[in-house]
Amino acid sequence: MKQQIQPAEGKLGILIPGLGAVATTLIAGVIAANKGLAQPTGSLTQTGHIRLGKRTDNNYPKIKDFVPLANIKDIVFGGWDLYEDNVYQAASLAKVLDQHLLDKIKPELESIKPMKAVFDKSYVENLDGPNVKKAATKMELAEMLIKDMEDFKKQHNLNRIVVVWCASTEKYIQATAIHQSLAALEEAMKKNDALVAPSMIYAYAALKQGIPFVMGAPNLTVDTPAMVELGKKTKTPLAGKDFKTGQTLMKTIIAPGLEARCLGVSGWFSTNILGNRDGLVLDRPENFRTKEVSKLGVLEDILRPDLHPDLYGNLYHKIRINYYPPRGDNKESWDNIDIFGWLGYPMQIKINFLCRDSILAAPVALDLALFIDLAKRAGMSGIQEWLSFFLKSPQTKPGLRPENDLFKQLIKLQNTLRYLMGEELITHLGLDYYEEEA
Secondary structure, three states: OOOOOOOOOOOEEEEEEOOOHHHHHHHHHHHHHHOOOOOOOOOHHHHOEOOOOOHHHOOOOEHHHHOOOOOHHHEEEEEEEOOOOOHHHHHHHHOOOOHHHHHHOHHHHHOOOOEEEOOOOOOOOOOOOOOEOOOOOHHHHHHHHHHHHHHHHHHOOOOEEEEEEOOOOOOOOOOOHHHOOHHHHHHHHHOOOOOOOHHHHHHHHHHHOOOOEEEOOOOOOOOOHHHHHHHHHOOOEEEOOOEOOHHHHHHHHHHHHHHHOOOEEEEEEEEEEEOOHHHHHOOOHHHHHHHHHHHHHHHHHHHOOOOOHHHHOOOEEEEEEEEOHHHOOOOEEEEEEEEEOHHHOEEEEEEEEEOOHHHHHHHHHHHHHHHHHHHHHOOOOEEOHHHHHHEOOOOOOOOOOOOOOHHHHHHHHHHHHHHHOOOOOOOOOOHHHHHOOO
16 A cells, blocks of 8 residues: 655755765755756666566666655755855865866855854864854754754745765764663753764754754764654654765675675775875774774674674674875775685685765765655654665664665665555565466
């Protein structure tokens, strides 16, 4: 039965904490696509297809034609940043996109100026800037963000808003008593508890108003009982964590193949060089630890050494990220994978991925924004595990093992869309084609 989904009427606001390389690449890309200057390559919502019915039906509509997503021409962008540069200036500084493309859409980019950010240098030691909110308590900062969102909606005559975090990776923290309930979190915000991170203030402000929130970094943020409780209370969807790009994307493609063929893995060494603001932030051990935890869990969840101790029980998994300014946003990663096969004979796989970090992340951020807006209009709330296809460290219900296999994640996403639209779910069994001949 088709679910009741409110239509995507009017304009959709996408508010972004952190108007750096990823955010400006996203914004410029959508504007360029709307003007016919470029194609939204890499975006599942804009270019992907979905199969409906049997293979013999040959019915493969585009996803954006199958489900009622917001049209990218109806998107209005805004955001916060600790630097005062408008989006044209920030995009020019990031040097991700060619300057001649940015110049063609300069007026549109210049019109987007950052609101003052909520920032705590103790969470991101390697950054500092002047465009920062001041308040007596963290709860007052949340109230200021709520007003920002309300004013933005009125100013641009928006029907709906979503918030997508594109700012930095914060230092590593673990959930404590203040994160276990909404009441405890709110009390901690009033008392300026040090374990209320800036990203949590943004998430609280959004979810409190019923605005969907996506965590694009590996920060704890919404992966706490308090935030899930708030999402359920306000009937609001949330998703996290960490946009899946680059090296981890490769792992979620390759590791499922090795596991499916029962090939053993004794070691997986991963190293990166990156020169953008993200690389600078991750140069601090406290911030790298947050990213490391996100990236390390992927292989264990896919390979399941608990089920295959002979194949993966002694896997040595090492990750390195090195800040290298000359490379800018053009991240390069190297993976050395030591595997073994029949009778234990060793083999190796080596991967050298010269990727563009923000080019991979921008379409992921767009898809998450459009899908979480769909989730809100479909009456879905709390954790949206079906969006794990786009995320390195998918948030799940406590006690539920995350699914990190990219191909299983895609099936989950597609079947969720089929379910919402009242279409038959596809299991890929295929025996019915042959039983019909009998």
